[in-house]
Amino acid sequence: MKRNKKIVSTLVVTSIMGSMVVACSTPAAPAPAADTKAPASTAPAGAATTYPIKTDKTLSYWSELTGNLVGIKSTHQDVPFFAEWQKKTGVPLKFIAPPTNQAKEALNVMLASGDLPDMIEYNFFKDFPGGPEKAIKDGYILKLNDLIDKNAPNLKKYLKEHPEIDKMVKTDNGSYYSFPFIRGDDLLMVYQGPIVRQDWLDELGIPLPETIDDWTAMLKAFKEKKGATAPFTVSSKPRVFNEFNVGHFMGAYGVTRDFYMEGGTIKFGPAEKGYKDWLALFRGWYEQGLLDKNIATVDAKAFDANIVSGASGATVANTGGGIGKWQPLIEAKDPKAKLVAAPQPVLKKGDMPKFGQRDLPFSINGGMVAITATSKNAELAVKLLDYGYSEEGNKFFNFGQEGVSYTMVNGVPTYTDLLMKNPDKLAPAQTIASYTRANYSGPFVQDKGYITQYLALQSQKDALPIWSKTDMAKYQMPPVTPTPEESSEFSKIMTDVNTLVDEMTLKIILGAEPVDAFEKYTEKLKSVKLDRAIEIQKAALDRYNKR
Numbered sequence: 001m002k003r004n005k006k007i008v009s010t011l012v013v014t015s016i017m018g019s020m021v022v023a024c025s026t027p028a029a030p031a032p033a034a035d036t037k038a039p040a041s042t043a044p045a046g047a048a049t050t051y052p053i054k055t056d057k058t059l060s061y062w063s064e065l066t067g068n069l070v071g072i073k074s075t076h077q078d079v080p081f082f083a084e085w086q087k088k089t090g091v092p093l094k095f096i097a098p099p100t101n102q103a104k105e106a107l108n109v110m111l112a113s114g115d116l117p118d119m120i121e122y123n124f125f126k127d128f129p130g131g132p133e134k135a136i137k138d139g140y141i142l143k144l145n146d147l148i149d150k151n152a153p154n155l156k157k158y159l160k161e162h163p164e165i166d167k168m169v170k171t172d173n174g175s176y177y178s179f180p181f182i183r184g185d186d187l188l189m190v191y192q193g194p195i196v197r198q199d200w201l202d203e204l205g206i207p208l209p210e211t212i213d214d215w216t217a218m219l220k221a222f223k224e225k226k227g228a229t230a231p232f233t234v235s236s237k238p239r240v241f242n243e244f245n246v247g248h249f250m251g252a253y254g255v256t257r258d259f260y261m262e263g264g265t266i267k268f269g270p271a272e273k274g275y276k277d278w279l280a281l282f283r284g285w286y287e288q289g290l291l292d293k294n295i296a297t298v299d300a301k302a303f304d305a306n307i308v309s310g311a312s313g314a315t316v317a318n319t320g321g322g323i324g325k326w327q328p329l330i331e332a333k334d335p336k337a338k339l340v341a342a343p344q345p346v347l348k349k350g351d352m353p354k355f356g357q358r359d360l361p362f363s364i365n366g367g368m369v370a371i372t373a374t375s376k377n378a379e380l381a382v383k384l385l386d387y388g389y390s391e392e393g394n395k396f397f398n399f400g401q402e403g404v405s406y407t408m409v410n411g412v413p414t415y416t417d418l419l420m421k422n423p424d425k426l427a428p429a430q431t432i433a434s435y436t437r438a439n440y441s442g443p444f445v446q447d448k449g450y451i452t453q454y455l456a457l458q459s460q461k462d463a464l465p466i467w468s469k470t471d472m473a474k475y476q477m478p479p480v481t482p483t484p485e486e487s488s489e490f491s492k493i494m495t496d497v498n499t500l501v502d503e504m505t506l507k508i509i510l511g512a513e514p515v516d517a518f519e520k521y522t523e524k525l526k527s528v529k530l531d532r533a534i535e536i537q538k539a540a541l542d543r544y545n546k547r
Helices: 002-025 080-089 103-113 131-137 145-151 153-161 163-168 198-204 212-226 273-287 300-309 319-333 378-389 391-399 428-435 448-454 458-468 484-509 515-527 530-545
Strands: 059-062 093-096 119-121 192-197 259-262 265-268 314-318 339-341 369-371 406-409 412-415
Touching (some): 080 378, 080 391, 080 428, 131 484, 145 378, 153 163, 192 319, 212 273, 369 378, 378 391, 391 412, 428 448, 515 530
Parallel strands (some): 059 119
Antiparallel strands (some): 119 369, 192 314, 406 412
């Protein structure tokens, strides 16, 4: 018990720091060369589990209730998906849910108690200090290699057919530690980019912007001719320019706000000259009134208000939480109002954008399920979780119950009106989360058929191919994992680095310091050991490449 108390103390102190490490150390990886669609069939005859399983055991499952269901369902047992999952697999489940938005804290308390469930749905890659190998070493979760070999033929088959994903879902030591959430198509990996008011462009006779110069001219027109008081706005919570790590706009100058690879070298964007060029651009926009004057403090409420009121005509946001959320609101005020995606800007028309948002096929943001080291039912838990990677399970996780949440139309699983035009006026995000796991991850392979239906607006559907046209895959690092010792050192370094980057970004853009102060900050970045952080990344990358 004394050992557990010491460990949980470390967890509490470093949980925030650990999440910052991954934000900086694990940008999206290149898409695998192989097709990443769901498996066409279950494992070979004789090896597959027959569902429903006959068992008198009840397994315990710890998981946070998705935000899409908060206020609609109070427990997992009330959710149709989880009730049906138990029926289809034959495995009774007892659900344990932490309080909303308190998963880390609740996990720490649970680990300290030593009273663990059979399964924990938690991000051991990103949010556990020291990573999954540390969680295995500390006796919290199992190394799953043997269990997967013997009891998870569907997942094993999928990973064998997709070696690049197989490489992502295990540690440098070759340990499988969870049943992963996998994005099964390129279309599912891109969901964010620049958004503009198409109706304003049409009214002003301006084409969709492609270059930085196009953007500057467009924003000036929005300010002068449409009365926009904050022509360009973005979210700055919890961090200023919160969505810009992937290189929005600064990608035109060849950098991101994170680590990336170029010519065999790992680089950190804010230490490169291109970042200074981007700072100069946004400083100019701010001085001309083209950038939201409150850019340093824009939270979710202010962000929504800017777009819906017409104070802003351009931003960076998601297909669902951006276009999907705002379009009906602005249309209610003006039937002609229309939000559309714009390509990532470049300096020269016709150039391919270098960077843009792109997720991993193996999602490091959640949905993975580990089996605890204290579970007396590990084999049964593995068989339960393997269901999501079978043909039948894949359809269930993505589309739910046939005849209830989907019907087959011309051979394609198609969501019913219960989900898309809910009689109780629930949003599709809420109904899909009630009957499937397609829109919030889990132990399965996500199907692109979900996103093509979920994005109900044509402008949303059009956004994905527009935002996908980048060379991001050439420069992104794979999901590297520093050792526990490296992770601790990296955390401390990046806390100082990110503080400096945020300070530099705001002061220069807001005019508190000249653009030439950039050189002073890059010297400071050296003094807080950025070079050592890059060394740690390089060592982790070398190990990853040997997996």
